[in-house]
Amino acid sequence: MAQKSTLLTPRARVSFLGSAKSGTHHAWLMRLTSFALLPLTIAFILIVLSLPGRDFQSARILLGSPCPAILLLLFVSVGIYHMTLGMQVIIEDYIHGAHAKHLALMANTCFGLVLGAASVYAVLRLSFT
């Protein structure tokens, strides 16, 4: 690192300032997940449309069947990843204080992980119990 010529001061580097060499990665992930979510959202709507009026047993049978369960797993995992990336941009746009911003970004990541784990656990439990 010491040999590498850079205009960035060491102080700026440890503060995560300057180029992260990944400028387009976030935008690419947003586009990739949004394309994947188009068919997955249609599948999700069809699954939800067949829910009203079902009792506990028949709702379990629907949600735990292989095809709806796999589509639900994909919808919640890709969807929650997409929304976590999206909320990251909203936080970066509107929260400017360094501490508040980093706390909000961490809370956003944790929210996505907890929601993702809970949803995946629920669908797997519907499928295997």
Add this chain to the structure above:
Amino acid sequence: MAEADPSSIPLEQRRPLSPHMQIYKWSPTMAASIAHRATGAALYAGTLLLAAYLLAAAGDAHSFNFASAIFGSFLGQLVLFGYTFALLLHLMGGLRHAIWDAGKGFDPESRDRLAIGSFAAAGVLTVLLWIVSFIIR
């Protein structure tokens, strides 16, 4: 790094700011862009409801009936109707961005048509889906 409080700097020495959105004349693309972000944030909260429903269904008959009663209540149905519209409007926004990403639809007529069309399509599809859901239940 600590950011200087702008209000502590004399007005004539402050850096120029971009105009606040309140002084812009509203345009369809501006409304669609704001709606895309707003619906994204609304769906962020709505996903909490989806996770809660899935957990309730993965529980026992008692938790499932409890969740069904809440989502089946008038207020629950109203929230789900709003969720449907937010989901479809955000989906239309995604399609609009995909068209723009392909380099198409940038001329004034097309971009306004895309913006207004996304509101119209989301509204019509939401109402249609709810009519279908009431017919088949």
